[in-house]
Amino acid sequence: MIARAIIWSAIATAGLEPQAFESVLKLIGYKTMHARKPSPGLLVIPSTARLTTHDAVAIRNFLSNGGNAVISGPEALAMLLDVRSSAEPTTVKDVTDLAHPERYLRWNPTATVARFPAPAGAIVLLQDQPTHQPLAFFGQF
Secondary structure, three states: OOOEEEEEOOHHHOOHHHHHHHHHHHHOOOEEEEEOOOOOOEEEEOOOOOOOHHHHHHHHHHHHOOOEEEEOOHHHHHHHHOOOOOEEEEEEEEEEEOOOOOOOEEEEEEEEEEEOOOOOOOEEEEEEOOOOOEEEEEOOO
16 A cells, blocks of 8 residues: 655645645545655645646656556646546536445535546546546556
Protein backbone atom coordinates (compact mmCIF):
# COMPACT_ATOMS: atom_id res chain seq x y z
CA MET A 1 0.00 0.00 0.00
CA ILE A 2 1.12 3.53 -0.71
CA ALA A 3 1.77 5.12 2.66
CA ARG A 4 2.45 8.67 1.52
CA ALA A 5 0.37 11.21 -0.39
CA ILE A 6 1.59 14.45 -1.92
CA ILE A 7 -1.16 17.05 -2.31
CA TRP A 8 -0.29 19.52 -5.07
CA SER A 9 -0.66 22.86 -3.30
CA ALA A 10 0.96 25.27 -0.95
CA ILE A 11 -0.43 24.68 2.55
CA ALA A 12 -1.02 28.39 3.17
CA THR A 13 -3.24 28.70 0.10
CA ALA A 14 -4.58 25.16 -0.02
CA GLY A 15 -8.32 25.89 0.14
CA LEU A 16 -11.17 23.56 0.95
CA GLU A 17 -10.68 20.80 -1.63
CA PRO A 18 -7.01 20.06 -0.82
CA GLN A 19 -7.91 20.06 2.89
CA ALA A 20 -10.75 17.60 2.21
CA PHE A 21 -8.36 15.30 0.31
CA GLU A 22 -5.91 15.56 3.20
CA SER A 23 -8.56 14.71 5.80
CA VAL A 24 -9.79 11.64 3.91
CA LEU A 25 -6.28 10.39 3.16
CA LYS A 26 -5.22 10.76 6.81
CA LEU A 27 -8.38 8.96 7.90
CA ILE A 28 -7.39 5.90 5.84
CA GLY A 29 -3.78 5.94 7.03
CA TYR A 30 -1.78 8.05 4.58
CA LYS A 31 0.97 10.38 5.67
CA THR A 32 0.27 13.59 3.75
CA MET A 33 2.31 16.59 2.73
CA HIS A 34 1.75 19.61 0.50
CA ALA A 35 4.22 20.20 -2.31
CA ARG A 36 4.43 21.38 -5.89
CA LYS A 37 6.51 18.56 -7.35
CA PRO A 38 5.91 14.85 -7.88
CA SER A 39 7.71 12.47 -5.54
CA PRO A 40 7.18 8.86 -4.47
CA GLY A 41 3.69 8.22 -3.17
CA LEU A 42 0.20 9.06 -4.31
CA LEU A 43 0.13 12.41 -6.10
CA VAL A 44 -3.13 14.34 -5.60
CA ILE A 45 -3.95 17.15 -8.03
CA PRO A 46 -7.00 19.05 -6.69
CA SER A 47 -9.20 20.98 -9.12
CA THR A 48 -7.93 24.17 -7.48
CA ALA A 49 -4.34 23.49 -8.64
CA ARG A 50 -3.04 25.89 -11.27
CA LEU A 51 -0.50 23.95 -13.30
CA THR A 52 2.20 25.46 -15.50
CA THR A 53 3.47 23.74 -18.63
CA HIS A 54 6.59 22.78 -16.64
CA ASP A 55 4.38 21.26 -13.91
CA ALA A 56 2.41 19.27 -16.49
CA VAL A 57 5.58 17.82 -18.04
CA ALA A 58 6.88 16.77 -14.61
CA ILE A 59 3.53 15.17 -13.67
CA ARG A 60 3.23 13.32 -17.01
CA ASN A 61 6.79 12.00 -16.55
CA PHE A 62 5.83 10.85 -13.05
CA LEU A 63 2.77 9.04 -14.46
CA SER A 64 4.73 7.56 -17.38
CA ASN A 65 7.18 6.07 -14.91
CA GLY A 66 4.41 4.25 -13.03
CA GLY A 67 3.42 6.98 -10.57
CA ASN A 68 -0.08 6.96 -9.07
CA ALA A 69 -2.27 10.04 -9.05
CA VAL A 70 -5.72 11.35 -8.27
CA ILE A 71 -6.51 14.14 -10.72
CA SER A 72 -9.53 16.35 -10.11
CA GLY A 73 -11.12 19.02 -12.28
CA PRO A 74 -11.50 19.68 -15.99
CA GLU A 75 -8.43 21.92 -16.39
CA ALA A 76 -6.02 19.36 -14.91
CA LEU A 77 -7.65 16.47 -16.81
CA ALA A 78 -7.28 18.38 -20.09
CA MET A 79 -3.71 19.49 -19.42
CA LEU A 80 -2.39 16.18 -18.08
CA LEU A 81 -4.46 13.49 -19.81
CA ASP A 82 -5.96 15.36 -22.79
CA VAL A 83 -9.43 14.50 -21.44
CA ARG A 84 -11.70 17.41 -22.32
CA SER A 85 -15.18 18.34 -21.19
CA SER A 86 -17.66 17.29 -23.85
CA ALA A 87 -20.77 19.30 -22.96
CA GLU A 88 -22.35 21.62 -20.42
CA PRO A 89 -21.77 20.66 -16.79
CA THR A 90 -24.35 18.46 -15.10
CA THR A 91 -25.77 18.53 -11.59
CA VAL A 92 -25.08 15.27 -9.80
CA LYS A 93 -27.14 13.93 -6.91
CA ASP A 94 -27.52 10.16 -7.33
CA VAL A 95 -24.31 8.22 -7.99
CA THR A 96 -23.54 4.62 -8.84
CA ASP A 97 -20.30 3.09 -7.54
CA LEU A 98 -19.71 0.46 -10.23
CA ALA A 99 -17.66 -1.69 -7.83
CA HIS A 100 -20.71 -1.84 -5.51
CA PRO A 101 -23.78 -1.03 -7.64
CA GLU A 102 -26.11 -2.35 -4.92
CA ARG A 103 -25.16 0.58 -2.66
CA TYR A 104 -27.23 3.74 -2.93
CA LEU A 105 -25.13 6.92 -2.96
CA ARG A 106 -26.62 10.39 -2.76
CA TRP A 107 -24.48 13.51 -2.85
CA ASN A 108 -25.80 16.06 -0.40
CA PRO A 109 -25.35 18.77 -1.32
CA THR A 110 -25.49 18.10 -5.03
CA ALA A 111 -22.47 19.03 -7.14
CA THR A 112 -22.12 20.56 -10.58
CA VAL A 113 -19.48 18.62 -12.47
CA ALA A 114 -17.93 18.77 -15.92
CA ARG A 115 -19.07 16.13 -18.39
CA PHE A 116 -16.21 14.20 -19.95
CA PRO A 117 -15.73 10.91 -21.76
CA ALA A 118 -13.60 8.26 -20.08
CA PRO A 119 -10.43 7.73 -22.13
CA ALA A 120 -10.08 4.56 -24.20
CA GLY A 121 -9.02 1.69 -21.94
CA ALA A 122 -10.06 3.46 -18.73
CA ILE A 123 -12.33 1.76 -16.22
CA VAL A 124 -15.20 3.88 -14.93
CA LEU A 125 -15.49 3.82 -11.12
CA LEU A 126 -18.39 6.19 -10.46
CA GLN A 127 -21.16 7.43 -12.70
CA ASP A 128 -24.15 9.71 -12.50
CA GLN A 129 -27.10 7.40 -11.92
CA PRO A 130 -29.67 8.84 -14.37
CA THR A 131 -27.30 9.77 -17.24
CA HIS A 132 -24.50 7.19 -16.76
CA GLN A 133 -22.04 10.07 -17.19
CA PRO A 134 -18.57 9.05 -15.85
CA LEU A 135 -17.61 10.85 -12.64
CA ALA A 136 -14.39 8.96 -11.86
CA PHE A 137 -12.21 6.52 -13.78
CA PHE A 138 -8.82 4.87 -13.53
CA GLY A 139 -6.31 3.45 -15.93
CA GLN A 140 -2.70 3.50 -17.00
CA PHE A 141 -1.00 6.50 -18.57
